[in-house]
Structure formats: C-alpha cells, structure tokens
Amino acid sequence: MAGSATDLSLYARPDDDGRLSMDLAVEGVTCGACIGRIEGAVKQLPGIAEARLNYTNRRLHVVWSDGAVEPSRIVEALEASGYHGHPFVPLRAEEEEAAEARRLTRCLGVAGFAAMNIMLLSVSVWSGNASDMTSETRDFFHWASALIALPAAAYAGRPFFQSAWRALKARTTNMDVPISIGVVLALAMSLVETAHHAREAYFDSAIMLLFFLLTGRALEHAMRRRTRAVAGNLAALKADTANRFAGDEIVTVPVAALRAGDKLLVKSGERVPADGIIASGRSEVDQSLITGETARRRIAPGDAVYAGSLNYDGAMTLTVTAAAGASLIDEIETLLEKAASAKTRAMRLADRASRIYAPVVHATAALTCIGWLVAGASWHDAIVTAIAVLIITCPCALALAIPAVQVVASGALFRANVILNAGDAIERLAEADTIIFDKTGTLTLPEPRVVNPEHVDPELLQMAARLALSTRHPLANAVAREAVTRVPYDGAVEEPGRGVRAVIDGIEARAGSAEFCGAPQLATLPGLSYIYFVHGARTAAIGVTQSLRPDAVETVARLRALGLDLRILSGDRPEAVRPVAAALGIDKWGAALKPGDKIGLIEDLRRQGRKVLMVGDGLNDAPSLAAAHVSLSPISAADLTQAQADAVFLGERLAPVLEAVVVARRARALMSQNLWLAVIYNAVAVPVAIAGMVTPLIAALAMSGSSLLVTLNALRARRGGTA
Amino acid sequence: MNVLVYLVPLALGLGLAGLFGFLWALRSGQYSDVDGAALRILSDDDVENKS
Numbered sequence: 001m002a003g004s005a006t007d008l009s010l011y012a013r014p015d016d017d018g019r020l021s022m023d024l025a026v027e028g029v030t031c032g033a034c035i036g037r038i039e040g041a042v043k044q045l046p047g048i049a050e051a052r053l054n055y056t057n058r059r060l061h062v063v064w065s066d067g068a069v070e071p072s073r074i075v076e077a078l079e080a081s082g083y084h085g086h087p088f089v090p091l092r093a094e095e096e097e098a099a100e101a102r103r104l105t106r107c108l109g110v111a112g113f114a115a116m117n118i119m120l121l122s123v124s125v126w127s128g129n130a131s132d133m134t135s136e137t138r139d140f141f142h143w144a145s146a147l148i149a150l151p152a153a154a155y156a157g158r159p160f161f162q163s164a165w166r167a168l169k170a171r172t173t174n175m176d177v178p179i180s181i182g183v184v185l186a187l188a189m190s191l192v193e194t195a196h197h198a199r200e201a202y203f204d205s206a207i208m209l210l211f212f213l214l215t216g217r218a219l220e221h222a223m224r225r226r227t228r229a230v231a232g233n234l235a236a237l238k239a240d241t242a243n244r245f246a247g248d249e250i251v252t253v254p255v256a257a258l259r260a261g262d263k264l265l266v267k268s269g270e271r272v273p274a275d276g277i278i279a280s281g282r283s284e285v286d287q288s289l290i291t292g293e294t295a296r297r298r299i300a301p302g303d304a305v306y307a308g309s310l311n312y313d314g315a316m317t318l319t320v321t322a323a324a325g326a327s328l329i330d331e332i333e334t335l336l337e338k339a340a341s342a343k344t345r346a347m348r349l350a351d352r353a354s355r356i357y358a359p360v361v362h363a364t365a366a367l368t369c370i371g372w373l374v375a376g377a378s379w380h381d382a383i384v385t386a387i388a389v390l391i392i393t394c395p396c397a398l399a400l401a402i403p404a405v406q407v408v409a410s411g412a413l414f415r416a417n418v419i420l421n422a423g424d425a426i427e428r429l430a431e432a433d434t435i436i437f438d439k440t441g442t443l444t445l446p447e448p449r450v451v452n453p454e455h456v457d458p459e460l461l462q463m464a465a466r467l468a469l470s471t472r473h474p475l476a477n478a479v480a481r482e483a484v485t486r487v488p489y490d491g492a493v494e495e496p497g498r499g500v501r502a503v504i505d506g507i508e509a510r511a512g513s514a515e516f517c518g519a520p521q522l523a524t525l526p527g528l529s530y531i532y533f534v535h536g537a538r539t540a541a542i543g544v545t546q547s548l549r550p551d552a553v554e555t556v557a558r559l560r561a562l563g564l565d566l567r568i569l570s571g572d573r574p575e576a577v578r579p580v581a582a583a584l585g586i587d588k589w590g591a592a593l594k595p596g597d598k599i600g601l602i603e604d605l606r607r608q609g610r611k612v613l614m615v616g617d618g619l620n621d622a623p624s625l626a627a628a629h630v631s632l633s634p635i636s637a638a639d640l641t642q643a644q645a646d647a648v649f650l651g652e653r654l655a656p657v658l659e660a661v662v663v664a665r666r667a668r669a670l671m672s673q674n675l676w677l678a679v680i681y682n683a684v685a686v687p688v689a690i691a692g693m694v695t696p697l698i699a700a701l702a703m704s705g706s707s708l709l710v711t712l713n714a715l716r717a718r719r720g721g722t723a
Numbered sequence: 724m725n726v727l728v729y730l731v732p733l734a735l736g737l738g739l740a741g742l743f744g745f746l747w748a749l750r751s752g753q754y755s756d757v758d759g760a761a762l763r764i765l766s767d768d769d770v771e772n773k774s
Contacts, residue, residue, distance in 0.1 A: 032763070113742040116738065141731075
C-alpha cells in the first residue's frame with residue numbers, strides 16, 4: 001500500500017444526517033474476540049460515529065462524519081489489526097430481500113401470537129363441550145376468537161393473498177390460490193357458525209394453517225438470503241483494484257470505478273483488471289482463465305487484452321476499452337443469451353406437486369359437498385363438511401416438506417465449502433448423471449506448481465525458492481511456494497522479464513530464464529515451463545506446470561463409483577489434455593474446443609436424455625454452464641462464469657464436487673420422502689374429513705402432527721460427510 | 724363465570740404485549756445478527772470504559 005494512495009470514495013454513501021457510511025466484508029473473523037478487536041480498531045480513528053460488525057454475515061458497517069477520515073484509512077486500520085476488509089456496495093436485490101424477510105417475520109409473529117391465543121380459547125371450548133359449558137360462554141369464546149383471527153389473518157395472510165391475486169390476474173394458478181381459498185372459507189364458515197351459536201368453529205385451524213405455511217415460507221427465504229449474503233461477500237473479496245494514472249501519479253482504484261479511456265499500469269504478476277489495448281510495454285500474458293489455453297501469448301503495443309489475463313513478464317500500460325470491443329467476449333455473450341433462453345427450466349418438485357394438488361383438493365371438496373347433498377344431508381352440513389375437507393388438506397406439510405430439507409441441506413453444503421447460487425440447484429444436482437469437467441483451473445489448480453521437487457537438490461530448491469520470493473512473476477511464485485523459511489534474500493535484484501539475482505554465501509545466484517542463468521535450455525513440453533537456477537557451478541532446472549488438484553484422482557474415482565459418466569471438455573491443446581485425462585482415467589475427452597463446440601456437445605447429451613453437471617471456471621465455459629442442467633464453478637473462476645453457475649465451491653480440493661452430489665442426492669431423497677409423508681397423511685385424514693367426522697380438535701392434531709413429522713425428517717439431511 | 728369477562732381480555736392483553744415486544748425487537752434489529760449477540764455478551768469492554 002505504501003507509496004500509492006487508494007481511492008475508495010466510490011463505496012462511501014451519504015446518509016440522512018450528512019454522514020458517510022460504508023459496508024465492508026471482513027476476512028479473518030474467527031471468534032467472538034474478533035468483534036471487539038475489529039470495532040475497537042476502527043473506532044480509534046477520528047470522526048467515526050459507529051462501527052458495528054455483523055458476526056453472522058461477517059460484515060462491518062461504519063459511519064463517519066464527512067471529511068473526518070479517508071475511507072482507505074478504515075481498511076488500513078483493519079489491516080493493521082490483522083483483518084482484511086473489502087468494501088462493497090450492497091446490492092439492491094439484497095436490500096429488497098432483507099425487507100421481504102422482515103415482512104415475513106412480522107407476519108409470522110402475528111400469526112404465532114394469534115394461533116397461541118385462539119388455541120387457548122379453543123382448548124377451553126373443546127373441554128367445555130365435553131362437560132358443562134353454557135352456550136353463552138361458548139359464544140363469548142368464539143367471538144373472542146373471531147376478534148383475534150380476522151385481523152390477524154388479514155395481516156399475516158397478505159403474502160398468500162397477494163400472490164394468489166397476482167396469479168389469478170395473470171389467469172394462472174399457483175399454490176397460494178387453494179391456500180387463500182381454504183383460509184378465507186374456513187374463516188367465513190366459522191363466522192357464520194358462531195353467529196348461529198354452533199358448537200364448533202375453525203378459527204384455530206385457519207390461523208394455525210397460516211402459521212405453518214409462513215414458517216415454510218420464512219425458512220425458504222432465510223436460505224436464499226444466507227446464500228445471497230455469502231455470495232455478496234465473495235464478490236467483495238474478489239473485487240480487484242487497478243493502478244490508474246492520474247496525471248503522472250498512480251492511484252489505486254476499485255475496478256468498478258474504471259471508465260473507458262482510463263490509463264492503467266499492470267505490473268508483472270498482476271491480472272489485467274479490464275479489457276483494453278496495450279499502450280506501451282511488451283510482455284507475455286496467460287489467458288487460461290478466459291480461453292482455457294495454457295500456452296502464453298506474446299503481446300505488444302496495439303494488441304487487445306482481456307480482463308482476467310495474467311501478466312507474466314514486464315510492466316505494461318493499458319488503455320481501457322468498453323467491453324463491447326472484444327470479439328471473444330461478444331461471442332460469449334451471444335452464446336450466453338441463446339443458452340439461457342433455450343434452457344428448459346427444470347420443473348421443481350414443489351411446483352409439480354402443487355400443480356397436481358390444487359385440482360385434486362378442490363374436486364374432492366366439491367364431490368364431498370355433492371355426495372352429502374345426494375345422501376340427503378342439509379345444505380349447511382354438506383358445506384361445512386366440504387370446508388372441513390379443504391382445511392384438512394391444506395398443504396402445511398407440503399409447504400414445509402421441501403423448504404425444510406433445502407435449508408438443512410444448504411447448511412450441510414455450506415460446511416462442505418459449497419455455496420449455492422440458486423435455491424433449486426439441490427434438486428437439479430441430485431438428478432445429474434453426467435459430469436463434464438473443464439480442465440484448466442477446474443481439474444487443475446488455478447496457479448502452476450513445481451512438478452519435480454524430488455529431482456532437484458533440496459538445498460538448491462530452497463535457495464531458488466527463497467530467491468523467488470523477491471519477484472511476483474507467476475512461475476516464480478510456484479517455486480517460492482516451496483520455500484520452508486519464507487525469508488527473501490537481502491539485496492535481491494529483479495531484472496524484469498529475465499529473472500532475479502542475489503549473492504548467497506558469497507557466491508552469486510540467479511534464478512530465471514536459461515539464458516539469464518547461462519544454463520542449457522531444456523526442451524519444454526506443452527504446459528510445462530522451467531525455471532533455471534544457478535549458484536556458482538551448481539545448476540538446477542525446476543519444472544513448473546499446472547498440476548491437478550491434490551485430491552482430483554480420488555474424487556474422480558469416487559464420482560465414478562457413484563455411477564456418474566465423467567468427461568473432460570477443454571479449450572486447451574490435445575497434448576495438454578491427454579496426460580490429465582490419462583491420470584484421472586477418463587477416456588472421454590475433447591480438446592481445443594471453442595465455447596460453441598462445448599455447448600453443441602452438451603446439447604447432444606441433453607437430446608440423449610442426459611442430465612449434465614458442468615464444472616468449469618473459464619470465461620469460455622460460461623455459456624456451457626448456462627446450457628447445462630446444473631453447474632458448479634470454483635471460486636477462482638471468472639466473474640461472468642461464476643454468475644452463471646448454480647453453485648460455487650471454495651478451496652484447493654475437488655472434493656466439494658463429490659460432496660455436492662452426495663448431499664444433493666440425500667436431500668432429494670428426503671424431499672420425496674417428505675412428500676410421500678404428506679400424501680400418506682392426506683390419505684388417512686381426507687376420508688375422515690369426507691365422512692364428516694373431523695372436529696376442530698382432530699384438524700389441529702393432524703395438521704401440527706404432520707408438520708412436525710416432516711420437519712424432523714428434514715433434519716436428517718444434516719448428517720455431513722460422504723455417504 | 725363472570726370472572727371470564729375480564730380474565731379473557733387480560734390474557735389477550737398480555738399476549739398483545741408479547742407481540743409488540745417481538746415486533747419492537749424485530750424493528751430494532753435484534754434478529755439481524757443472532758450469532759454475534761451470543762458472543763457480544765462475553766466481551767467486557769463496557770467495564771473498561773468506566774475505569
């Protein structure tokens with residue numbers, strides 16, 4: 001940070017009192033003591049009015065008076081106490097979801113209050129009916145119940161009524177239509193019955209129904225919100241900065257603040273922050289994040305470079321162009337649009353269930369009414385029985401069956417380092433029968449590693465590694481990773497594009513290109529590069545390549561054991577793909593594929609009835625991720641790609657892919673179990689209701705019993721680990 | 724049974740008080756950081772401030 005100022009004013013937002021506020025995603029929060037340390041560190045700065053860390057989502061909210069402190073000082077204060085703060089602007093969608101969550105919780109509170117109080121009155125009526133309650137007392141209790149139930153239903157039922165009304169206006173139907181009809185009819189009937197001094201009223205059933213349904217709705221929402229918050233933090237963590245020229249000075253600015261025409265400095269070892277044209281400097285760039293190609297490309301002034309390319313050799317200056325100028329990006333965006341529109345949205349289990357549900361329930365209720373009329377019952381009795389059928393079939397268990405499993409399963413996935421982007425991804429993951437892997441950055445690690453440490457004299461390797469600490473060259477970084485003591489040598493000098501030299505034990509040592517070290521050049525295989533090291537008369541050649549993720553072989557074997565068909569589709573050359581495929585024992589692979597080719601192959605598989613899980617990270621994979629049935633991407637993926645993926649996995653290991661499939665399959669099994677439980681419940685309860693034997697007491701027991709059963713069953717999705 | 728005439732409203736009133744308490748807690752952000760609240764109680768920085 002020293003030497004260049006950081007301009008974070010983009011993230012500061014004015015509030016009503018003329019103060020500024022900023023939100024930061026904080027890395028490194030591990031325990032309760034961090035709360036005090038982080039807030040304390042920030043509050044010591046002058047002019048800070050408020051600093052509050054939300055421990056649940058690891059976000060810090062800071063408020064300060066305008067002009068009192070530079071936003072970058074806040075980040076520096078965090079840095080000084082050992083935490084990384086990444087400022088971000090909360091997404092509008094996230095704020096809207098927070099408001100929706102508060103609304104649902106308010107409704108849930110009201111419904112809970114009303115359900116408890118009405119139940120208090122109802123239990124008195126039930127026991128009074130069995131003993132000697134006077135009809136006046138019972139009426140009083142019923143009217144008191146109505147007094148609570150009607151306003152509570154009007155308030156807490158709004159999420160359902162509004163959604164049902166929207167559906168009806170659009171001349172469609174959804175789950176909320178039968179729910180609304182059931183609740184309104186139950187309340188209306190109870191009111192009429194109360195006015196006629198009847199023995200029974202269903203106020204408690206109607207409100208309890210709303211309470212259970214709201215619980216399901218709130219759970220579903222909580223899951224969506226949690227994944228959204230984590231995804232927001234990850235985006236903030238990844239948000240890169242760029243070195244922008246302001247006159248002759250260099251200012252570090254967030255990438256979001258870049259505009260076309262800005263001049264940027266990209267140093268060796270940095271990623272290009274935005275699409276642009278090289279203004280000066282020559283270098284080699286690694287575009288594997290964009291095309292999957294591991295061979296580096298030479299660039300000279302006038303060439304276009306894509307955001308995400310890794311700059312290898314020398315510093316270069318770049319003029320930012322609008323993204324539309326880059327032909328590859330254009331091609332990918334066109335493909336993306338096509339893929340997204342062609343994708344037949346997989347119908348969710350819950351939707352399928354509810355599509356069958358509404359007509360069946362309404363037909364049963366109508367038939368019950370007609371049947372009783374034919375059997376000679378009075379209009380009053382027939383209608384009351386039909387409404388009892390509607391109440392007893394109201395989908396409490398159905399509405400809890402799937403969200404409860406989703407919440408528990410997404411928690412299990414979270415612990416396995418998989419973060420869901422889409423709520424229904426769990427169901428689609430469980431259905432996958434074919435997995436297509438991208439190679440570069442997915443099966444292999446995003447950064448290169450040393451391949452032959454055992455062939456190099458350990459002493460020389462350690463010297464080379466410590467020497468490599470003094471440069472940011474990406475190949476040298478791989479060597480530097482081998483250092484046991486991470487102390488760079490004093491007086492190490494980097495010669496850009498050639499290597500590093502220093503004096504070690506009185507003898508000059510050099511690490512870098514063959515020519516720079518005066519060593520004989522070894523033949524390089526595709527994807528394999530050598531870093532040469534010379535110390536006096538001793539020399540070493542350290543091979544560096546993209547290596548497989550540490551557990552890739554094991555994970556692939558276990559995925560195959562689950563009966564999945566595995567393939568590799570890569571944008572890289574066949575020579576680079578073949579050894580990876582051989583190491584993993586995958587015999588179906590394709591290389592040198594363009595984004596369009598990958599989509600074509602996925603489409604072919606889909607026509608054969610396969611459900612494809614695509615795992616990829618490159619920009620070139622984004623359209624395939626969108627076209628596949630379900631998709632995963634590593635956290636190191638290009639932004640556009642990550643946005644297309646249904647889930648993102650963290651860390652160096654490939655195991656999360658396996659975990660995701662295993663947890664999803666278990667969750668899917670529990671979901672259908674839960675749906676069957678709901679069906680069995682209805683199979684038992686509906687005949688009783690049709691027979692006209694359902695009292696409010698039986699309705700209350702049946703509804704809460706089935707909801708509890710389904711929720712408890714959902715908790716079984718918690719069991720972590722691999723099955 | 725005349726006692727019911729004021730006992731039932733009393734019970735409702737208590738329930739309503741609970742409901743308003745919940746809504747107030749929700750509005751003042753008591754549920755926005757449930758994990759943090761469990762840990763904050765352990766910090767004694769407010770004691771240091773007094774000395």
